Amino acid sequence: MTGTVHKGVVATNLVQAYSSGRRLWGKADQFRAVDRVNLTIAEGETLGIVGESGSGKSTLGRMIAGIEAPTSGTVSFWGEHYARVGTPQWRRQRRHVQVVFQNPAAVVDPRWSIHAQVREALTTHEALDLSEADDRTQAMLAMVGLGSMGKRLPHQLSGGQLQRAVIARALVLNPRLVVCDEAVSALDVSVQAQIINLLLNLRQQFNLSLMFISHDLSVVRHISHRVGVMHAGELLEIGDSSTLFDNPQHDYTRRLLAAIPADSPRQRRQRDINAFGGRSAVPAPRQLPVQS
Ligand SMILES: Nc1ncnc2c1ncn2[C@@H]1O[C@H](COP(=O)(O)OP(=O)(O)O)[C@@H](O)[C@H]1O
Ligand SMILES: [Mg+2]
Structure with missing residues (x-):
């Protein structure tokens, strides 16, 4: 099948x-x-x-x-x-396969620019020279509407913009499935x-x-x-x-x-x-x- x-x-x-944390007859209770x-x-x-x-x-x-x-x-x-x-x-x-959760602030590094975080995801999985990684990162950021915001730190973005950045970081890897x-x-x-x-x-x-x-x-x-x-x-x-x-x-x-x-x-x-x-x-x- x-x-x-x-x-x-x-x-x-x-x-x-x-x-479940409870015990029944000495056996851990499962649900x-x-x-x-x-x-x-x-x-x-x-x-x-x-x-x-x-x-x-x-x-x-x-x-x-x-x-x-x-x-x-x-x-x-x-x-x-x-x-x-x-x-x-x-x-x-x-x-x-990438996952996007409810709270983007919890899954980004507050000290790194948006660009750096998207690029890092890319270079973790692909051996690229820096200029190519930068180009692909910039293209991905533009695709999610953050083309001019790559230099910003997470706290300089709104909740919606930060979720866009997380989506860019997920999609720059060209996944098949996003949950x-x-x-x-x-x-x-x-x-x-x-x-x-x-x-x-x-x-x-x-x-x-x-x-x-x-x-x-x-x-x-x-x-x-x-x-x-x-x-x-x-x-x-x-x-x-x-x-x-x-x-x-x-x-x-x-x-x-x-x-x-x-x-x-x-x-x-x-x-x-x-x-x-x-x-x-x-x-x-x-x-x-x-x-x-
Ligand atoms: N890691 C875990 N350990 C024990 N119980 C869990 C764990 N994750 C979820 N549960 C329990 O499993 C049930 C389903 O949770 P969850 O999948 O988070 O539901 P939903 O996303 O629909 O709110 C809940 O009763 C939750 O408390
Ligand atoms: Mg849930």
């Missing part, structure tokens, strides 16, 4: 069991953060993964990215299994849309496969060809994005969908306000100064 799809990812019966998940991601395809917090999305993403070995089951990555975590072969495989785990969740709604559009452009230019994990269904719907719904470690349903959103098979999916705010301008503004943590360019009535 696993050998049939070479271009893309095939996950078969993936299980990740963690110890399955991910339970018998089967999925595929084709070349150039975006698979969205939705589900509530704690449903196993990130754990699934780490196994698909090869960062964490499954307890059981297999991941075939372009026809190859991931080598054991930490081995030289595993490190060679790393460049083909985005809540990659836009910390950004305000207008910046989210910019980053999503950037990812859509890059997906096309690089023929990227994307695994796009988010608890925000409206974001996932916009970017995904297919969507999978996680609940308590299981993949409840998976299917074509429009089919799943228009005609969900599972009761749980219907309840999840019912929680999406409708897209009226007023509700969008309210989401904006929520994303800003209560502050907004458009003040809500209750935020207007009280006349006395």
Whole structure:
């Protein structure tokens, strides 16, 4: 089975069991953060993964990215299994699959310029002379809209710009698959849309496969060809994005969908306000100064 799809990812019966920390009858109690998940991601395809917090999305993403070995089951990555975590072969495989997380500030070095960090990612994996590395870095930064900002340090960038820098650092390696785990969740709604559009452009230019994990269904719907719904470690349903959103098979999916705010301008503004943590360019009535 696993050998049939070479271009893309095939996950078969993936299980990740963690110890719950409790002991039952002297045996460590195990629970399955991910339970018998089967999925595929084709070349150039975006698979969205939705589900509530704690449903196993990130754990699934780490196994698909090869960062964490499954307890059981297999991941075939372009026809190859991931080598054991930490081995030289595993490190060679790393460049083909990149991960973008929620908080870009946590994954950059505060002392290095954006240019230096993107270039470093490149020279770690390829023996290049410095001028070629600089050229490719500059081209990549331009592609994510940071062409004039390479000299800046991370703290001199906004959250959205910093996420662009992290995306540049991931894509300069020309990966096959990028796993985005809540990659836009910390950004305000207008910046989210910019980053999503950037990812859509890059997906096309690089023929990227994307695994796009988010608890925000409206974001996932916009970017995904297919969507999978996680609940308590299981993949409840998976299917074509429009089919799943228009005609969900599972009761749980219907309840999840019912929680999406409708897209009226007023509700969008309210989401904006929520994303800003209560502050907004458009003040809500209750935020207007009280006349006395
Ligand atoms: N390294 C770990 N050790 C033990 N439990 C974990 C670990 N990582 C995640 N979990 C647990 O696995 C479940 C799924 O977590 P996670 O994959 O982070 O879900 P999600 O990303 O959907 O919020 C949660 O109950 C979480 O507490
Ligand atoms: Mg998560």
